[in-house]
Amino acid sequence: MLVGRPSETAQRVAERRAAHQIFDKPRIFEDPLARTIIGAQAETELLGSAHKETASIYATSMRFFMALRSRVAEDALAQAVARGIKQYVVLGAGLDTFAYRSPYADLTVYEVDFPATQEWKRARLAEVGLTTPHNIRFVPVDFEHQTLRHGLSQAGFRTDEAAFFSWLGVVPYLTRTAAMATLADIGRLPAGSGVVFDYTVPSHTLPEAERAVVEALARKLARVGEPFQFWIIPEDLEKELRTRGFQRITLLDRPAMNAHYLEGRADGFQFRGGMGQLACAWI
């Protein structure tokens, strides 16, 4: 992240979720605020860009993946809430809209983000007329220089109660040290706590066509000052999670995502690659 500058990828990802609402039928993730949060100008540009969104299978895969990871997180959150969890932490929240459409009156939502991104989001919320609910806490944290535990403790988070975390589109941008420290902080919470996140496997483990797509994306991200810094293979991730106290672990790779979420679509869409993989882990 560039010092004092909000995340540019946060806007881009939010645009992909808005594009999913506009261009994909049936949708795999419903977000009635996705179009609003990107701002009026971006929405207008998006409406005129169907050709760009649907031009390549990789662009479509990326858009669906960004929608899917939110779906997986919010499905897991629903299970957590049904089991009595009252704390939801959105790590690296960007323009995530959950807090502004939450159906759970008793759930406190902690939006944790890089300070400049959070300030920018709050200005955007005001600009597009989204009011801040009483049960949201904004927690500015730079994962590279501050601990999640410290940030949350300043915001009234209860470390003696279980919590659910989403961490979408963030882990690949962190150093391994920052990512593992954050996971360790989650892993110290009471049983019943959980996290959903996506991660990127090293490009040399991918088939050639997919590798080229991922490497082109990595070059683009480096140019906007948000380079990928962390890659891990599923087997190593599982070990790291177990070491940090996670016991029930589900890793979703491309075939699993296709089978669970895209099977039987009338448009026949299946993920082709170039996107990340998903992890859901419970203590």
Ligand SMILES: C[S@@+](CC[C@H](N)C(=O)[O-])C[C@H]1O[C@@H](n2cnc3c(N)ncnc32)[C@H](O)[C@@H]1O
């Ligand atoms: C690609 S965006 C994803 C945003 C959001 N999770 C979503 O899915 O729309 C990356 C997010 O990670 C945050 N981020 C990146 N590096 C960070 C750091 N060192 N500390 C805190 N947040 C960070 C950015 O501010 C941004 O909100």
